[in-house]
Amino acid sequence: MTNRIVQQSLAFVAIAFGLLTLVAGGRVLAGNDPGYVVYRPLLFFNTAMGVAYVVAGFLMLSKPRRGKFAAAAIFLLNVIVFAFIGYLYANSDVVAIDSIRAMTLRTGVWLALFLGMTWLVVRQH
Numbered sequence: 848m849t850n851r852i853v854q855q856s857l858a859f860v861a862i863a864f865g866l867l868t869l870v871a872g873g874r875v876l877a878g879n880d881p882g883y884v885v886y887r888p889l890l891f892f893n894t895a896m897g898v899a900y901v902v903a904g905f906l907m908l909s910k911p912r913r914g915k916f917a918a919a920a921i922f923l924l925n926v927i928v929f930a931f932i933g934y935l936y937a938n939s940d941v942v943a944i945d946s947i948r949a950m951t952l953r954t955g956v957w958l959a960l961f962l963g964m965t966w967l968v969v970r971q972h
Contacts, residue, residue: 850970857963858908861918864956865900872897883943889932893953896921907964911971915964922957929954 872894875881903921907914929950936942 861904
């Protein structure tokens, strides 16, 4: 019972995070000004990743092993993009501190989801 609750909770977080990412990215793509400099490639990446977050959430729910690998892949992609925008932030003015903060949150959430799914899969076997 505990495993199922943990699994459903992790999946819910992933799906909700994905939907919120899609809404936030969609608003900016539709022309709403977030109040800071928007690095367009990062906006497109994050919005597209919102779809991946939702898919990963459903995988976490239906196929925990695949959900764990999806969470790992998303975490690693976020780390790579985070490193790149961190470099840009340090060496130019094309990336806002808000983007650094958002990528910190995204990367941390997906690390937690990956670790949670890893724990769950180990417990199930």
